[in-house]
Amino acid sequence: MDGAVVVSGREFTPEILTKIREQVAVGGAALTRAGLSREVCEWLNWRDPMGRLQEMSCRRALQRLSELERITLPVARAGARRQPDRYVCASSKEPVIRCALDHLGKIAVVEVSAERTPELSKQWNDLIAAHHYLGYVPAVGRQKRYLIMSERQGCLGASSFSAAAWRCTARDRWIGWNEQERRAHLQAVIAQSRFLILPWVQVKNLASHLLARLAARVVDDWRETYGYAPLLLETYVLGKQFAGTCYRAAGWLHLGQTAGCSRNERTQHEGVDVKEVFVHPLCARARERLRGGRSTARSKKDGGWAEHEFAGAELGDRRLARRLVEVGRDFFAHPQANIPHASHSAKRARAAYRLLDHPELGMKEFLSAHVRATTERAAAEKVVLAVQDTTSLNYTGIKDVCAGLGPVGTRTSGARGLIVHDTVVFTPQGLPLGVLDAQVWARAGEKTSRPAREIAEKESIKWLHSYEQASRLAVDCGTGTTVVSVGDREADLYELFIEAHGRRTGAHLLVRACQNRRIRSEEYALLFDYLHGLDAAGEYDVAVAAGPKRHARVARLSVRFSTVTLRPPRGKAALGVVELHAVLVREEDPPRDEPALEWILLTTLPVDDLRSACEKIDWYSVRWAIEVFHRTLKSGCRMEDRQLENASRLENCLAIDMVVAWRILHLRHLSRVDPDAPCTVYFEPHQWEALYAVTTPHQPRPTEPITIRQATRLVAMLGGFLARKSDGEPGAETLWRGLQTLDAICIGWLAAHRALGRDP
Numbered sequence: 124m125d126g127a128v129v130v131s132g133r134e135f136t137p138e139i140l141t142k143i144r145e146q147v148a149v150g151g152a153a154l155t156r157a158g159l160s161r162e163v164c165e166w167l168n169w170r171d172p173m174g175r176l177q178e179m180s181c182r183r184a185l186q187r188l189s190e191l192e193r194i195t196l197p198v199a200r201a202g203a204r205r206q207p208d209r210y211v212c213a214s215s216k217e218p219v220i221r222c223a224l225d226h227l228g229k230i231a232v233v234e235v236s237a238e239r240t241p242e243l244s245k246q247w248n249d250l251i252a253a254h255h256y257l258g259y260v261p262a263v264g265r266q267k268r269y270l271i272m273s274e275r276q277g278c279l280g281a282s283s284f285s286a287a288a289w290r291c292t293a294r295d296r297w298i299g300w301n302e303q304e305r306r307a308h309l310q311a312v313i314a315q316s317r318f319l320i321l322p323w324v325q326v327k328n329l330a331s332h333l334l335a336r337l338a339a340r341v342v343d344d345w346r347e348t349y350g351y352a353p354l355l356l357e358t359y360v361l362g363k364q365f366a367g368t369c370y371r372a373a374g375w376l377h378l379g380q381t382a383g384c385s386r387n388e389r390t391q392h393e394g395v396d397v398k399e400v401f402v403h404p405l406c407a408r409a410r411e412r413l414r415g416g417r418s419t420a421r422s423k424k425d426g427g428w429a430e431h432e433f434a435g436a437e438l439g440d441r442r443l444a445r446r447l448v449e450v451g452r453d454f455f456a457h458p459q460a461n462i463p464h465a466s467h468s469a470k471r472a473r474a475a476y477r478l479l480d481h482p483e484l485g486m487k488e489f490l491s492a493h494v495r496a497t498t499e500r501a502a503a504e505k506v507v508l509a510v511q512d513t514t515s516l517n518y519t520g521i522k523d524v525c526a527g528l529g530p531v532g533t534r535t536s537g538a539r540g541l542i543v544h545d546t547v548v549f550t551p552q553g554l555p556l557g558v559l560d561a562q563v564w565a566r567a568g569e570k571t572s573r574p575a576r577e578i579a580e581k582e583s584i585k586w587l588h589s590y591e592q593a594s595r596l597a598v599d600c601g602t603g604t605t606v607v608s609v610g611d612r613e614a615d616l617y618e619l620f621i622e623a624h625g626r627r628t629g630a631h632l633l634v635r636a637c638q639n640r641r642i643r644s645e646e647y648a649l650l651f652d653y654l655h656g657l658d659a660a661g662e663y664d665v666a667v668a669a670g671p672k673r674h675a676r677v678a679r680l681s682v683r684f685s686t687v688t689l690r691p692p693r694g695k696a697a698l699g700v701v702e703l704h705a706v707l708v709r710e711e712d713p714p715r716d717e718p719a720l721e722w723i724l725l726t727t728l729p730v731d732d733l734r735s736a737c738e739k740i741d742w743y744s745v746r747w748a749i750e751v752f753h754r755t756l757k758s759g760c761r762m763e764d765r766q767l768e769n770a771s772r773l774e775n776c777l778a779i780d781m782v783v784a785w786r787i788l789h790l791r792h793l794s795r796v797d798p799d800a801p802c803t804v805y806f807e808p809h810q811w812e813a814l815y816a817v818t819t820p821h822q823p824r825p826t827e828p829i830t831i832r833q834a835t836r837l838v839a840m841l842g843g844f845l846a847r848k849s850d851g852e853p854g855a856e857t858l859w860r861g862l863q864t865l866d867a868i869c870i871g872w873l874a875a876h877r878a879l880g881r882d883p
Contacts, residue, residue: 126660126683128193129733130184133167135193136732142166143185143194154197160185180264180286191662220276221325224332228274232333232340235268235281243270250281255319256364262316267344271320271333280320280333284341287312287357292666293379293400294357296552296796298413301505302738308354308413313345315358330369334403338373342405354409359398366848367399375401376799379852428805429455432782435492438484447489447779450475454783456866458760458859462776479767479775486561489778493785497557501548502600509559509593509630510609510746511546511586514753516763518773527770529565540763541565541770544585545781546592546608547752549745554796555752555788558781560592563774578618586614587622594629606630607728609746612637615725617692617701623727624701633743636705636723643688643700650687654707654723657683661733663708663740667720678720680708684736704730706739748788751855755784759859787862790835791855798832806834813872814838814865838865 127136146162147154157178163169163185164176189196220227237244247268252259262268264286271279287309288294294312295305315337320330338356346352359381360367371377378400404410433447449471457465466472478484501507515531517540532538546560562585578584590608597606608623608630615637623632639651647653659681667678684706691698706724713719724743730736756762760780767773790805802811811834815824818837839853840846842860846853 126658127733128188128191128661129737130187133169133184134732134734135184135188139163139166140188140193143188147195147197150197152198156182156185156197156199159197177264183264219323219325220279224326224328227276227279227326227329230274230279230333230336231272232336233270233272234344235270244268246270246278247281247283250278250321251283251317251319254322255317256361257317265313265345265349266316267341267348269337269340276324278321279324279326279329281317282315282319282333282337283317284313284337284345284356285316286310287314288359291357291381291400293381293795294402297376297378297402297798298355298410299552299796300414301551302741303505304414308415311351311354311413312357313341313353313355315356318358328372331372334369334373334375338403338405352405354405354412356403356405358401360401361398367401370401370403373403375403377401378798379795428786432493432496432786435495437488437491438481443478443481443484446474446478450478451779451782454760454779455786455862457863458783458787459863461761461764461766476772479772481775484775485771486563486774486778489775490558490561490781493557493782494559497548497559498596498599500556501596501606502604504550504556504604506551506605506607506742507556507596507600508549508551508607508609508633508742508745509546509589509596510549510749511544511560511589511593511614512611512746512749512753513542513544513585513613514757515542516540516757516773516777518763525766525768525770525773527565529567531566541773542582543777544589545749546589547749547785548596549748551742551745552796553745553748554792555748555785557785559596560589561778561781562588563770563777565770578616583616583618586610586616586619590619590622590630590632594626597630598628607633607726607742609743610634611746617689617695617698620689620701620703620725620727621698624703631727633724633726633728633739635743636725640692641690643690650689650705651723653687654683654685654705657685657707659683660736663733663737665708665720665740665744674714674717676714678710679712680720680740681711682733682736682740683707683709684730684733686730703727706730706736708740752784752788755787755855755859756780759787759855760784787855787859790831791853791858794832794835795852798830800831801828802831802834803828804831809872809876810865810869813868814841816872817841817868838862841865841868 127134128140129135143159143163146159150159160178160181161176164178164181169177169181185194185196188194233243234240235243235247247270248259262283262285266283266285268281268283270281273279289309290305300308318334320333341356342352356375358370358375360370367375367377381398381400406412429448429451433451434444436444436447438444438447450466453465453467453471453475462475463469463472466475517531517538518525518528519538519540528539528541530538531540531542541563542565544562545558548556548559550556578587593606593608597604600606606629610633612635614634617640619632619634623630636650639649641648642650642653644653647656661682663680663682664677665680667676684704686702687705688700688702690700703725704727706726707722708724709721710719722740722743724739726739728735728739730739760783762777762780765773765776767776793800793804806814808828811828812824814834814837815822815829818840835858836844836846836853838861839857840861841864842853842857842862844850844853844857844861
């Protein structure tokens with residue numbers, strides 16, 4: 124039996140697919156595609172808020188199912204739709220309209236309808252077909268079309284609105300959607316699918332004026348026709364051809380770029396060039412309402428971030444806690460500086476060294492306040508991902524002056540340092556919430572003659588320890604938050620599966636499989652063989668980042684899933700069997716000369732349909748964010764350049780650097796998902812004022828704080844970010860360099876104001 128497939132946001136189960144095939148067979152030549160779509164809408168109760176059948180959306184879904192060879196559609200009626208005649212009036216024969224906006228006279232936005240105004244509808248089709256770079260494509264589903272008419276000059280242009288893109292990473296991150304919220308509230312987002320000003324109309328400010336008029340008009344028209352008011356407009360601009368200047372002038376927000384196509388499903392325009400994403404909120408609390416009322420407000424006073432992350436640390440003395448706050452601030456202001464440089468004075472540097480060398484304090488105490496703050500942030504989310512991974516810190520250059528190090532890297536490299544296994548908490552959208560746990564140790568120099576057989580005697584125990592911390596987080600957050608412990612192939616440990624499966628309360632588990640384990644099955648004896656023998660349940664698109672042996676692309680993956688019962692490894696029969704859910708994703712048609720993507724994921728979470736399988740794929744994709752965290756820790760905070768006398772000092776210093784690295788990543792990500800938040804969520808007033816004055820010297824100082832995105836880009840420009848249109852958003856590297864420059868600027872800014880007797 125065929126598996127279920129998700130198309131146009133609807134799940135077509137094997138039973139529904141069978142019913143469609145039977146209906147086509149019984150209906151024969153008398154059955155039309157329109158009639159079939161009405162039947163399917165009735166079966167699925169597929170209706171809009173006003174109770175009308177969603178026939179056009181269903182038609183598109185049935186067409187996609189036919190392309191996937193899941194069903195056979197009735198034969199299309201000949202002549203059912205005629206392509207519009209091309210608009211024959213060439214722009215070169217039209218007189219150029221070049222005047223001031225107010226000289227056009229009264230401008231009307233006229234709604235176009237094929238039923239009520241067929242002549243205007245044909246004119247709209249012809250204009251778009253002749254003069255819009257995407258041409259004319261019949262829209263499906265909910266839509267509104269408009270002609271722009273001038274009292275003195277006649278027709279000026281045309282525009283249309285239709286359903287929003289099913290998925291758009293830049294938009295979804297900006298809203299802060301999780302998967303459930305996106306599915307529930309996507310209909311409140313509509314797309315401006317066409318916007319055309321005729322090429323001979325060259326009137327300054329006309330485009331931004333029309334965008335404002337259209338945004339106001341479509342809200343009322345959409346409510347009247349479809350029974351609800353949209354909350355957000357979106358559009359996609361071909362960046363290499365258009366700058367999107369009119370959208371910026373009309374107050375639209377630029378969020379980033381697409382991955383090359385606007386929907387997860389294939390469309391007529393799949394494979395088009397990357398586009399710039401713009402959105403326009405239609406009410407003051409649009410994002411919060413799109414999240415179902417869930418707020419992501421942050422603290423408005425940046426001066427308290429260090430107190431929040433460090434002041435409550437269990438150090439046994441308030442003076443030590445205050446010193447930890449000062450050191451944390453200094454490290455954040457100079458993430459790449461050594462301790463004397465970051466401390467500004469010899470006295471503060473000596474105090475920092477004494478703190479790191481305290482005989483009764485360790486990494487657990489230094490991180491205690493931050494872990495509680497991380498738990499608070501996690502408790503506000505419905506789902507959090509506790510991603511764990513291992514890295515090493517190489518201190519070969521200082522091994523002669525630093526005690527307590529061990530071998531790292533290969534056996535023949537001679538490198539010495541520390542092994543770090545940490546757990547960082549993320550939202551499903553990739554927003555880092557904080558460090559939950561960190562284990563640090565130095566490997567012994569000698570190898571034992573017989574490898575340890577018990578898990579407690581191996582380094583692999585690190586995975587179980589981190590899972591234990593994730594389970595404590597789940598208990599602390601309560602039943603309102605689902606905690607998922609995520610690990611790569613090294614986490615494929617049978618003992619870990621047994622531990623997670625046996626818990627009634629605690630964290631769930633999501634691990635990429637490495638071992639081709641034995642399973643209970645009549646036909647197959649091994650896990651990988653069994654999963655590859657399943658029929659594909661559907662397809663899913665995943666954005667693949669560029670790597671050493673691959674180019675950035677959107678990979679189309681087949682999805683298979685099943686419940687499996689794993690048998691214990693040889694010699695561990697006492698552990699018993701364990702039942703897990705397995706998801707196999709595989710790229711069936713990879714690009715030439717590039718390896719195909721293939722993941723096998725094992726989880727304790729239920730995977731009952733294609734939608735839940737794709738959700739687990741998205742969650743596992745967040746795992747790569749911890750790699751960025753490790754890179755920020757090493758390259759941004761220069762943790763491997765710390766010259767301290769022993770491993771204990773290094774561990775304590777690492778605890779502070781981890782919080783600093785998290786904060787840099789949090790700033791980077793927040794500027795992308797919440798770009799219009801005030802910059803005071805991260806920067807004190809004198810910081811953003813000095814930043815704005817130095818980077819934009821010819822602009823008057825704003826009376827209100829600039830946005831977090833503006834401030835982040837200005838900081839990154841201090842670190843070498845060029846802010847070109849093709850550069851995208853700044854990364855962690857330019858941010859940490861810019862933060863150092865900003866601190867020097869602020870010192871001068873405060874000194875100048877105090878010398879002049881002014882309050883900075």
